[in-house]
Amino acid sequence: MRATVDHDLCIGDAICESICPQVFALGDDGLSYVIKDPFPAELQAEVEDAAESCPTDAIAIHEDDAAIDENLLKSITPR
Numbered sequence: 001m002r003a004t005v006d007h008d009l010c011i012g013d014a015i016c017e018s019i020c021p022q023v024f025a026l027g028d029d030g031l032s033y034v035i036k037d038p039f040p041a042e043l044q045a046e047v048e049d050a051a052e053s054c055p056t057d058a059i060a061i062h063e064d065d066a067a068i069d070e071n072l073l074k075s076i077t078p079r
C-alpha cells in the first residue's frame with residue numbers, strides 16, 4: 001500500500017508524524033511527507049489511524065498499483 005498527503009489540505013500539525021513516524025515526517029516547508037513508499041503491511045493500522053486522525057482528511061491510502069494524481073505523488077519523498 002502507498003500513502004499520500006494532499007498538500008493543499010495539510011496544515012502541518014504533525015499528528016500523522018506523531019502516530020506513524022516511520023511513514024510521515026514534516027518537511028522543511030512545514031508540510032507532511034511520506035518517507036516510506038510503499039509502506040509495509042505491518043504499518044497499515046498505524047497509517048489508517050493517522051489518516052483517520054488527520055483533521056483535514058489530507059492523507060489517502062492507495063493500492064500499490066493504483067493510479068495516483070501527480071499532485072499527490074509530490075508528497076512522497078524516497079528515503
Ligand code: SF4
Binds near residue numbers: 057
Ligand atoms: S495530520 Fe494531516 S494536517 Fe496534520 S501534518 Fe499530517 S497530513 Fe498534515
